[in-house]
Amino acid sequence: MRSAVLVFPGINRERDMAYALQTVTGARPYMVWHSDTDLPSVDLVVVPGGFSYGDYLRCGAIAARAPDKNAVPPHVAAGRLVLGVCNGFQILTEAGLLPGVLMRNASLKFVCKEVRLRVENAKTAFTSTYAAGAVIRAPVAHGEGNYFADPETILRLEGDGRVVFRYCDASGETTAQADPNGSVNHIAGIMNERGNVVGMMPHPENLIEPMQGGTDGRGIFESIMRAA
Amino acid sequence: MKARITVTLKPGVLDPQGKAIEGALGGLGFAGVEEVRQGKLIEIELAETNPEIARASLDDMCRRLLANTVIENYRIELV
Numbered sequence: 001m002r003s004a005v006l007v008f009p010g011i012n013r014e015r016d017m018a019y020a021l022q023t024v025t026g027a028r029p030y031m032v033w034h035s036d037t038d039l040p041s042v043d044l045v046v047v048p049g050g051f052s053y054g055d056y057l058r059c060g061a062i063a064a065r066a067p068d069k070n071a072v073p074p075h076v077a078a079g080r081l082v083l084g085v086c087n088g089f090q091i092l093t094e095a096g097l098l099p100g101v102l103m104r105n106a107s108l109k110f111v112c113k114e115v116r117l118r119v120e121n122a123k124t125a126f127t128s129t130y131a132a133g134a135v136i137r138a139p140v141a142h143g144e145g146n147y148f149a150d151p152e153t154i155l156r157l158e159g160d161g162r163v164v165f166r167y168c169d170a171s172g173e174t175t176a177q178a179d180p181n182g183s184v185n186h187i188a189g190i191m192n193e194r195g196n197v198v199g200m201m202p203h204p205e206n207l208i209e210p211m212q213g214g215t216d217g218r219g220i221f222e223s224i225m226r227a228a
Numbered sequence: 229m230k231a232r233i234t235v236t237l238k239p240g241v242l243d244p245q246g247k248a249i250e251g252a253l254g255g256l257g258f259a260g261v262e263e264v265r266q267g268k269l270i271e272i273e274l275a276e277t278n279p280e281i282a283r284a285s286l287d288d289m290c291r292r293l294l295a296n297t298v299i300e301n302y303r304i305e306l307v
Contacts, residue, residue: 057293101299
């Protein structure tokens, strides 16, 4: 499977992502610098986490308009896969590839901890190796992960099974306490209508081998490999 | 020509920063503060001298970058 990781100034999780991709898929991803306008032909584009352009103006706003971003819409239109994690999720919403917006955490605090996620839809290219309703562990590290969209958009996302991950507690219950940022309906990750673009705030790339404390995040990369 | 763009959160969108400021004002003893909303002020110096063309261009800037119209409104003033 061929993959590419987009790199913007201020991004800091691109190496974690590259390591996860190489470890799970066996192939080293292309690293695409923000000023590059050509995207190699790949099965998967990953927009990693960090603080692109210092989060100036709005999180992800500047990166969403960077030159290398122009190559992403054709990749999406061709039905190939895109995964955005953390700042990458923010960038995908700013770019209009996913609906809604990630706002300041309701607590106003940067949250860095491990959370639990419930796999809401296990029939996607990103989650097929998980059981539906599976509860997985995942680290989060963000100040602006509070997912918001207008009520019609939320209804559509929910109705179409496009909420892929939801924050929950260890028993799989979604509670306000288990939600680190106050997202609408405790949404942690969503996909586009076609099902080939997923954005999520938690970091699956940081839980892919026992040395990191667990392998719960591996399934996302294994699912993508199966789909690609 | 100078332009001033004010970006504010749409009514109904939760503004945790505004809420924090509201709490701090209350803490300082300012009574009667009913609501605080925080926004952004962006000043732009333009070469354009025709106000109509400038306004159209600023509107385009707001829609494409300066505001996220999912959650924000914007107001353009030519100074």
